[in-house]
Amino acid sequence: MTSQEAAETRLREMLGSEVRVTLSDGRIVNGAFECIDQGMNAIVRDKKIGLVMVPGIHVAKFEVEAKDQGSKATAEAAPAETPAPAPVQQEE
Amino acid sequence: MDGGEGEGGEGERGRWQDATAEVGALCEALGLGGMVMREGFTLQESMNALELMSPKMDTGMNADAYEDLAHRLAKGKIRVPVESLEELDWVAAQVLIRELAWHDGHLLAASVYACAHLCPQTQSLLKPFVRDLFKRWQDQQPDTPAPASKSEKRSATANTAKDTSQPFALLEDDTDEVVLASVSFVLFTSIIKSCGVARLCIRRGDIYEEEDWSSQTFGLPLGENSDVPGTLEMINFAQDVLRAAQASGRKAFAGKCERIAQHLLFRALYLQALHEMLRPNIEGWSTAEKLWAQMAELVPVVGPASVSDIEPQERWKAAFDADIHRKLLASAPPRAGPTCETAPAQLAFANFIADMQTACALRNTDTLFAMYNALMRFSRRTPSIVVRSLVMLMLYCENELAMGRIAYEGWIMDDLQAYGVPVHLRETEECRNYAKFAVKHMYDVLRMLLANRARQRRNIANLLPDWAAMQQEAELYDHMAFVKANPSLPRLEDMTREQLRENMHFYMGSWATEWTIRLMLHHLTLGFELDLYNINEYAAVFWYGQDLMARFLANRDETTKFNMELLNRLTRSAEDSSLPKKAQRSAAARCVGLRKLIGEQKTNIALVKERLCVEVERLCLDGLLRFVIGLAKAGRFPPPQLEFGSDKIRYNHRFTPYSYLAMPRFLPYESFAQVTNMENYETRQLLENAALFLEKARSLLASAMKAPNMTDVEKAYFKALFKVVISNNVNVTRALESVDKPLPEGARPHVEAQFPSAKDSCFFPVIVSKE
Numbered sequence: 001m002t003s004q005e006a007a008e009t010r011l012r013e014m015l016g017s018e019v020r021v022t023l024s025d026g027r028i029v030n031g032a033f034e035c036i037d038q039g040m041n042a043i044v045r046d047k048k049i050g051l052v053m054v055p056g057i058h059v060a061k062f063e064v065e066a067k068d069q070g071s072k073a074t075a076e077a078a079p080a081e082t083p084a085p086a087p088v089q090q091e092e
Numbered sequence: 093m094d095g096g097e098g099e100g101g102e103g104e105r106g107r108w109q110d111a112t113a114e115v116g117a118l119c120e121a122l123g124l125g126g127m128v129m130r131e132g133f134t135l136q137e138s139m140n141a142l143e144l145m146s147p148k149m150d151t152g153m154n155a156d157a158y159e160d161l162a163h164r165l166a167k168g169k170i171r172v173p174v175e176s177l178e179e180l181d182w183v184a185a186q187v188l189i190r191e192l193a194w195h196d197g198h199l200l201a202a203s204v205y206a207c208a209h210l211c212p213q214t215q216s217l218l219k220p221f222v223r224d225l226f227k228r229w230q231d232q233q234p235d236t237p238a239p240a241s242k243s244e245k246r247s248a249t250a251n252t253a254k255d256t257s258q259p260f261a262l263l264e265d266d267t268d269e270v271v272l273a274s275v276s277f278v279l280f281t282s283i284i285k286s287c288g289v290a291r292l293c294i295r296r297g298d299i300y301e302e303e304d305w306s307s308q309t310f311g312l313p314l315g316e317n318s319d320v321p322g323t324l325e326m327i328n329f330a331q332d333v334l335r336a337a338q339a340s341g342r343k344a345f346a347g348k349c350e351r352i353a354q355h356l357l358f359r360a361l362y363l364q365a366l367h368e369m370l371r372p373n374i375e376g377w378s379t380a381e382k383l384w385a386q387m388a389e390l391v392p393v394v395g396p397a398s399v400s401d402i403e404p405q406e407r408w409k410a411a412f413d414a415d416i417h418r419k420l421l422a423s424a425p426p427r428a429g430p431t432c433e434t435a436p437a438q439l440a441f442a443n444f445i446a447d448m449q450t451a452c453a454l455r456n457t458d459t460l461f462a463m464y465n466a467l468m469r470f471s472r473r474t475p476s477i478v479v480r481s482l483v484m485l486m487l488y489c490e491n492e493l494a495m496g497r498i499a500y501e502g503w504i505m506d507d508l509q510a511y512g513v514p515v516h517l518r519e520t521e522e523c524r525n526y527a528k529f530a531v532k533h534m535y536d537v538l539r540m541l542l543a544n545r546a547r548q549r550r551n552i553a554n555l556l557p558d559w560a561a562m563q564q565e566a567e568l569y570d571h572m573a574f575v576k577a578n579p580s581l582p583r584l585e586d587m588t589r590e591q592l593r594e595n596m597h598f599y600m601g602s603w604a605t606e607w608t609i610r611l612m613l614h615h616l617t618l619g620f621e622l623d624l625y626n627i628n629e630y631a632a633v634f635w636y637g638q639d640l641m642a643r644f645l646a647n648r649d650e651t652t653k654f655n656m657e658l659l660n661r662l663t664r665s666a667e668d669s670s671l672p673k674k675a676q677r678s679a680a681a682r683c684v685g686l687r688k689l690i691g692e693q694k695t696n697i698a699l700v701k702e703r704l705c706v707e708v709e710r711l712c713l714d715g716l717l718r719f720v721i722g723l724a725k726a727g728r729f730p731p732p733q734l735e736f737g738s739d740k741i742r743y744n745h746r747f748t749p750y751s752y753l754a755m756p757r758f759l760p761y762e763s764f765a766q767v768t769n770m771e772n773y774e775t776r777q778l779l780e781n782a783a784l785f786l787e788k789a790r791s792l793l794a795s796a797m798k799a800p801n802m803t804d805v806e807k808a809y810f811k812a813l814f815k816v817v818i819s820n821n822v823n824v825t826r827a828l829e830s831v832d833k834p835l836p837e838g839a840r841p842h843v844e845a846q847f848p849s850a851k852d853s854c855f856f857p858v859i860v861s862k863e
Contacts, residue, residue, distance in 0.1 A: 007121035008128055014115075015130045020108055023144060025153055035129035035138065038122040040115065043133075043141050051141035058145040062115045063108040 177348035193430035221273030278330035288314035297481025373496030381452035715785035722778035812852035
């Protein structure tokens with residue numbers, strides 16, 4: 001796999017997850033990661049504003065959800081396992 | 093969006109992991125144009141995204157940190173005037189870098205006027221320093237004789253050979269600050285004026301596209317209607333001030349006076365050269381050529397690299413900011429400012445001067461075909477828009493003359509002669525009328541060559557329907573000219589097919605076909621240069637290209653063959669005593685003309701070289717075609733990713749511009765599919781044939797490179813093509829060795845096209861098969 005392909009694969013893994021982007025003027029954009037290009041120009045679906053594009057030159061910080069927190073959150077959010085249905089009694 | 097860093101507590105902070113460095117590195121690895129997006133995320137959706145930190149779209153951005161020029165001057169962040177000649181030297185070089193960036197398409201406000209020293213506010217601060225000194229200097233100037241015209245009233249040429257043994261008693265109790273202010277005011281004014289004249293050249297040439305150059309000035313002054321003689325006078329003044337300061341032994345002027353004088357000299361020469369080149373009928377181009385030669389000597393001295401040993405102070409650097417006119421630029425499309433690196437800028441500067449010299453030399457071109465070739469070579473250097481605009485002015489001077497002296501109609505008639513149209517046909521009014529008809533189309537071809545490389549391809553697609561019309565008109569004129577020149581022959585409609593074939597040739601139609609194929613081949617090869625083709629399209633492109641080249645050669649051969657047969661018939665007629673004396677004499681006269689024409693064609697070096705080039709390139713494409721089909725047959729070619737459409741749709745889309753033409757006739761997809769049907773061939777046979785064709789190309793190139801009369805540019809091109817042919821041959825040999833071996837388990841076939849000879853303007857690919 002070339003380095004370009006590896007980079008594409010890794011970035012695709014991040015797509016859809018929640019990210020927090022701090023801009024150069026201090027504002028923070030929080031939302032789903034939609035798209036990014038070579039110049040680090042990122043499109044994020046902010047919960048309050050909708051789709052925003054952050055120019056790469058104004059990205060002061062790019063944060064992703066920490067994995068263990070994410071998986072813990074997922075575990076807490078996941079519905080409790082439902083018990084297996086009892087086998088249907090064959091009516092004779 | 094949150095307004096600041098006031099997010100939640102420890103839990104919230106622990107939720108986030110800083111991935112800035114990782115994401116930055118991954119993005120860089122994506123490569124040019126690389127992008128990843130969530131599945132289902134469309135272009136239409138992305139267009140709705142709000143762009144943050146853009147003054148146009150983001151009303152919430154924190155712009156408090158931004159200071160405009162007035163703020164920076166008030167706070168003393170920018171020092172006006174400059175403090176030393178060393179600072180002035182460094183600033184002048186930085187401005188030159190930005191001037192070249194402006195030529196390259198960056199906004200004026202973000203490039204040249206990114207220098208605070210050029211802005212009207214700072215220039216106005218310098219005026220009080222300059223006023224008195226300039227008046228004193230003017231009063232000391234010797235009286236000049238009455239000028240020939242108003243524009244020469246205060247005419248002054250560059251002070252290259254002024255007597256410096258008696259410096260003017262110019263400086264009285266003027267401080268160093270006054271002297272520095274005067275010199276820097278003049279230098280910056282001359283920079284602004286030269287940008288203004290350059291803008292005038294570009295607008296007059298009128299060939300720029302939006303990606304070439306931005307015409308917007310955002311209200312910043314350029315002084316297009318400037319008084320070039322007046323600016324030259326000011327430069328003389330500044331040079332005299334420098335000499336006076338140096339002669340007076342002032343410490344501040346001990347070191348760098350000569351360098352600043354050279355900056356001033358460069359600006360004077362530059363202004364004069366552009367001014368001369370704008371004169372009507374290229375009257376001033378021979379003067380301009382000498383001026384560019386002088387400037388070429390100054391390139392190492394005033395170029396950006398000349399200040400690389402100077403360590404700039406922070407306050408010097410503070411005077412340069414691409415964002416300095418952010419409020420002005422709020423109305424413009426968002427665009428990053430230029431990256432200003434010294435080494436590329438020095439190269440761009442040297443190339444700019446060299447291109448101007450080449451442009452001046454173009455005016456000596458005599459024939460239409462020579463001009464076409466010269467412009468093709470010139471275009472490959474990707475000259476700046478300023479140079480291209482001036483060449484455009486040269487091609488269409490007043491009275492519709494090229495280079496102020498050659499009528500296009502006459503040029504076309506000469507080209508028809510060189511092609512092989514006999515004199516008895518050229519003398520007809522029909523032939524002359526056709527030449528008149530062809531003027532606009534031929535001018536459009538030359539104009540097309542002055543567009544940037546990408547636009548040339550688009551422009552050719554727009555020209556081809558016009559050349560289809562040229563071919564249709566040619567058929568009519570050929571008929572009429574033939575009838576006029578051969579009144580003794582039966583009417584065309586009474587002639588048999590054999591009689592027609594024997595007696596009539598579509599000379600003008602064939603000439604138009606030859607030029608059409610030239611355009612089509614240029615269109616095709618530009619696709620390689622611009623990397624437009626998907627690897628799966630290469631077979632179609634190679635096939636179409638080699639077919640076009642075959643038809644180019646056949647078209648010319650048919651005319652030559654017809655002329656030879658005509659010569660034989662006329663010779664027999666001239667010796668046939670059964671014919672009336674008048675007919676014999678007429679045949680004899682035509683023989684003389686035709687014999688001379690055929691002789692001239694054989695010794696026409698330009699046409700011979702073109703033929704050789706086309707033959708070699710055709711062999712190369714033939715080899716490459718068989719190579720890619722062989723790889724596909726061997727399972728070494730990845731299948732095309734066709735989410736929408738098919739091979740046929742892609743083929744038709746790619747070659748649509750050629751479908752307007754009758755000659756050469758359009759090659760439909762079905763023909764391509766039939767010829768390249770892999771079932772008709774064996775892999776080994778294909779690869780062996782590929783090697784054969786490439787070897788023929790190699791052999792022809794080897795002898796071509798030794799031929800006399802080859803220019804350095806032509807030799808370099810053949811050498812580059814030789815490299816491509818050898819590399820392809822090696823890859824074919826490797827493919828032959830591994831053709832019978834299956835691909836390793838899990839390996840995917842991968843074929844790519846490389847362009848190792850692109851820097852020598854050879855865009856034929858090297859096909860590389862990998863796993």
